[in-house]
Amino acid sequence: MTTTTARAAAVTTTPLGTRRTPLLSLVPADGALAWVRRGEGLVGWGEADRLEVSGPDALREAAAWWADRCARTAVTDPLGVPGSGPVVFGSIAFDPTAGTSVFVVPEVVVGRRDGRTWVTVTGEDPDAVVETSEQHAATSIGRLAYANGALDPVAWCGAVATAVSRIEAGELDKVVLARDLLVSADRPLDPRRLLLRLAERFPDTWTFAVDGLLGATPELLLRRTGRDIDSRVLAGTAPRGAGAEDDRLAAGLEDSVKDHAEHAYAVDSLADALRPFVEELHVPERPAVLTLPNVRHLASDVHGRQRDGDPTGLLELVGAVHPTAAVCGSPTPAAARVIGELEGMDRGRYAGPVGWLDSRGDGEFGLALRCAQLTGADGGRQARLFAGCGIVAGSDPIAELAETQAKLAAFQAALED
Numbered sequence: 001m002t003t004t005t006a007r008a009a010a011v012t013t014t015p016l017g018t019r020r021t022p023l024l025s026l027v028p029a030d031g032a033l034a035w036v037r038r039g040e041g042l043v044g045w046g047e048a049d050r051l052e053v054s055g056p057d058a059l060r061e062a063a064a065w066w067a068d069r070c071a072r073t074a075v076t077d078p079l080g081v082p083g084s085g086p087v088v089f090g091s092i093a094f095d096p097t098a099g100t101s102v103f104v105v106p107e108v109v110v111g112r113r114d115g116r117t118w119v120t121v122t123g124e125d126p127d128a129v130v131e132t133s134e135q136h137a138a139t140s141i142g143r144l145a146y147a148n149g150a151l152d153p154v155a156w157c158g159a160v161a162t163a164v165s166r167i168e169a170g171e172l173d174k175v176v177l178a179r180d181l182l183v184s185a186d187r188p189l190d191p192r193r194l195l196l197r198l199a200e201r202f203p204d205t206w207t208f209a210v211d212g213l214l215g216a217t218p219e220l221l222l223r224r225t226g227r228d229i230d231s232r233v234l235a236g237t238a239p240r241g242a243g244a245e246d247d248r249l250a251a252g253l254e255d256s257v258k259d260h261a262e263h264a265y266a267v268d269s270l271a272d273a274l275r276p277f278v279e280e281l282h283v284p285e286r287p288a289v290l291t292l293p294n295v296r297h298l299a300s301d302v303h304g305r306q307r308d309g310d311p312t313g314l315l316e317l318v319g320a321v322h323p324t325a326a327v328c329g330s331p332t333p334a335a336a337r338v339i340g341e342l343e344g345m346d347r348g349r350y351a352g353p354v355g356w357l358d359s360r361g362d363g364e365f366g367l368a369l370r371c372a373q374l375t376g377a378d379g380g381r382q383a384r385l386f387a388g389c390g391i392v393a394g395s396d397p398i399a400e401l402a403e404t405q406a407k408l409a410a411f412q413a414a415l416e417d
């Protein structure tokens with residue numbers, strides 16, 4: 001575990017009224033932090049503190065570090081709403097025991113909720129940065145060159161075929177296999193430009209940025225507001241088409257026995273992991289269809305109430321439910337093993353929880369999907385894009401490859417616009 005600053009400072013939240021400057025237009029090119037949906041949420045910049053943590057107790061250590069930091073902070077917060085006062089952004093490794101999870105406490109946070117905007121500053125002089133100003137995103141990134149990541153498409157289809165035969169031999173029920181795509185640009189990739197494009201094109205997703213991992217995820221792992229717990233579980237995907245073909249594809253997803261089975265593993269894994277902590281849990285009987293510009297998903301909005309007096313915090317809850325079968329598979333240990341054997345890559349923080357937490361314990365963590373890891377090498381001109389899909393008995397490798405291409409297209413459109 002490595003941390004930078006040890007001293008906790010004063011944190012001051014100042015209401016800014018009803019100004020409508022888009023939150024994502026405020027972030028600087030370096031160190032952008034964001035969690036925004038439909039214009040509301042949080043953006044941040046600067047680093048008042050940072051924790052990088054790995055190992056079997058990573059999330060418990062992170063929770064203890066945040067609790068200790070909050071206890072040593074003098075807070076002025078006249079709003080007292082989720083996301084006001086001290087906030088930490090987090091991006092957790094897909095495998096927190098082996099990978100590095102990153103937590104950043106910004107120097108400045110601008111938040112918006114129910115039309116009200118505020119700024120929170122860590123430090124002694126809040127007035128210095130209350131006048132937040134709009135940044136100007138670069139207009140063009142020049143030419144892009146793509147290259148295969150760990151596996152080329154043919155090798156990846158081979159991995160899917162192997163997974164299907166292992167599923168059909170009874171070793172496991174479902175595994176989520178992902179692949180990566182490398183991008184190099186002529187000029188540095190500007191996170192503001194990418195975030196604004198993603199938010200514009202995918203209003204039903206949560207646009208996020210933490211430590212160079214940027215994306216627009218449609219999947220909410222856990223939101224905690226007081227004792228209320230919410231989650232949006234996705235699994236089961238169909239591509240979009242044109243005209244009548246699109247309606248046919250939507251109807252096909254709704255009727256697909258394979259996609260409903262794939263979805264059920266994901267919902268059950270979340271519900272089973274949450275049950276010890278909640279006294280009520282509502283799971284829809286049938287998933288709805290979520291329509292995005294590039295794909296459709298089967299979606300279940302799950303709601304629960306945490307047991308009265310249960311002391312488990314959001315990070316520990318995240319640790320208890322992650323990885324669900326939406327991003328790993330079922331049963332979890334067998335799926336994790338097959339991912340390690342067949343994917344041939346390190347997922348890093350892709351498909352891990354990403355979001356924010358405040359000092360009251362409220363917060364939101366999505367799954368880092370439809371995203372890219374920007375790499376600092378060569379002036380930030382490179383990115384690694386990721387996409388994966390659930391494999392079950394009867395999955396067709398070519399259809400799964402097409403599904404990863406449709407998912408990758410979300411971030412590619414933001415790059416190429």
Ligand SMILES: C=C(O[C@@H]1C=C(C(=O)O)C=C[C@H]1O)C(=O)O
Pocket residue numbers: 176178219234235236237297326327351369370386387388389390391407
């Ligand atoms: C793994 C990804 O997406 C997940 C897999 C899905 C599927 O297989 O149908 C759908 C949504 C996500 O839970 C991804 O986008 O990379």
